[in-house]
Amino acid sequence: MFFPVVAVLAAFLVGGVFILAIGESPLQTYSLLIGSALWWPDGIGYTLFLATPLIFTGLAVSVAFRAGLLNIGAEGQLYVAAFATAWVGIVFANLPAAVLVPLCCTAAVAAGAMWGAIPGILKARFGSHEVINTIMLNFIAVAFVSYLTQYHYRTPGDAILETAPIGANAHIPRLARFIPGFPERIPLNVAFLLALVCCALVYFFLWHTKWGYELRATGSNPSAAEYGGISIRRQIVLAMAISGGLAGMVGINEVLGYRHRYYDGFSDNYGFTGIAVALLGRNHPVGVVLAALLFAVLTRGGVPVDAFTQHVTKDIVQILQATIILFVAAEALFREGLRRWVKF
Template sequence: MSAGQLPRWVDYGLIPLLNLAAAFLVSGLVVLLIGENPLEAVEILLWGSLGFGEGVGFTLFYATNFIFTGLAVAVAFHAGLFNIGGEGQAYVGGLGVALACLALDQYVPWWVTMPVAVIGAALMGAAWAFIPAWLQAKRGSHVVITTIMFNFIASSLMVYLLVNVMAKPGSMQPETRTFEEGGRLPFLNDLQSWFDFGTAPVNLSLIIALIACVLVWVVIWRTRLGYEIRSFGANATAAVYAGMLPVRIIIVTMLISGGLSGMMALNEIMGSQHRLLIEFVAGYGFVGIAVALMGRAHPVGIVLAAILFGMLYQGGAELSFEKPAITRDMIVVIQGLVILFAGALENLFRPALVRIFTPSRVPAVQAG
């Protein structure tokens, strides 16, 4: 271990835990200022997210969305790219899911529709990421700016389609018709009787998300493409000098990232809502940035961070119900503090830990 570096267990385990502890400490002070007991609030939050079957089910349901968007951000991170267009890519990915379900749900069972919907979601999400990728690779347009712009374009496009093209006949709601059974992913309760998640809509897309984690690990750490992506992200100049093609790496990485974002729509559209509707993404794409940061862009860390944010979403709903003084806005503040310490203040504790864990070095040349 060279000077300035940390052991892996510190970098990947201790620092995220310290950041999380700092976020909850500040959150506890905020709760204390409004006259509530922070320890009691934590107890309610934990019970609401993990204390009973339905709470666990909703926690896993939210975590499924965060796994997809976290993986999408992480893949781009490894290439030195900052894809914050997950919202738009997931939105357009929902269009791919809906088209597959609307075309097949009346004719085939769900297990035939599902692979078509997975491919449709991935292709539509990747297609929405292609133009920002091409602009970055060919024209030097910064991918942060272009992906932000494409989020708004996707939102406007989906409003137009749901109002003027895909709306259910005779309905004023900006949504498609409800899918038949052939266009609905089964809930985990229906697949195995020993699952007891109550009315929570956790569904088969959770398994698909975990499979995506394994595939991302294989691609990034066990293939030549993954080696090129990580090399380019670590040192683009050295990667080009070694013969790697930057245009190819940027475009392929963004296509993979966009495809993963698009697959988030499986959970919401085919797994829960059973129709395409306005604003189903609900900020999950942006939370994926914090999930990727806290999970150190590794699939295992992303799963753990996604469960944490799922707990905040579900436990926060229970907390605001049990403690009316702690409103939903306060829960958003707590989530924002976690994102702040996991992202912007990620290096808050690193300098001190480097001094503690970096071995002292004897000078190579001594006088006399």
């Protein structure tokens, strides 16, 4: 807990230097940023809504990481999955909600898992590095899905690159329906609850099942795991598929809960922010939720910062995010610093 907090504080310091450099007040900017993101109900509502995809991608990266794999491909996985979700919602629009919603969710998970499994298979079978392959598959996914949208599923005459709407039976309810006084305009929906359930499931899977144990064993010491009778190759494919499936659930939030269609280029770098979320959350489900909330606060708070300060744009959010990742990744920096300080 200690080093991630130090990393976040250090990142805010660096961000403060940037803000000072252009002649604005860091304190004012930060209080605007954080204050507006936690304001009831819109601030909190949107923050939780923005946290939802980050919890999914953060979990996705964490599971892969526990198996010793770096999944840079969550971005591509969630694009393919979101399209698949919309596709099912369009094609089977007439099915009753009780069938259609689970079907759409299954499509999201299956498509994400499939796209995630590809680099897993490539690594298991040919030994090619998952980092390069996931990067390449991100671009392929974006191009492929944009092709399908543009040429096959766009409403004729629509100027925006998006598919036709999904059937009304595939919509999942917004949380406003269950919380008195919570305005309906806030897109926070039951996918957020699903994300929390997934955290619990991932925790249970990793630490309380045989499969999860094998997956972690593969990550912490592959040769010992192999010696113990675990098939590394199978674990690699399995971990990447689970990871992709989790990333794919972003499609549930986006398509079933929010836009009710596939919208080309919808992802605000969720897949890449997921790496930051996993890293900051120490690849633990609880840490992932906390980190996702932090990044959601930054994203949400960036909007008023953009509007109500003279010169600070919402790009400060990216600067903060990137600096947090750098500091968490280079943790040795603080460890050495601490050691030196304690010696005195």
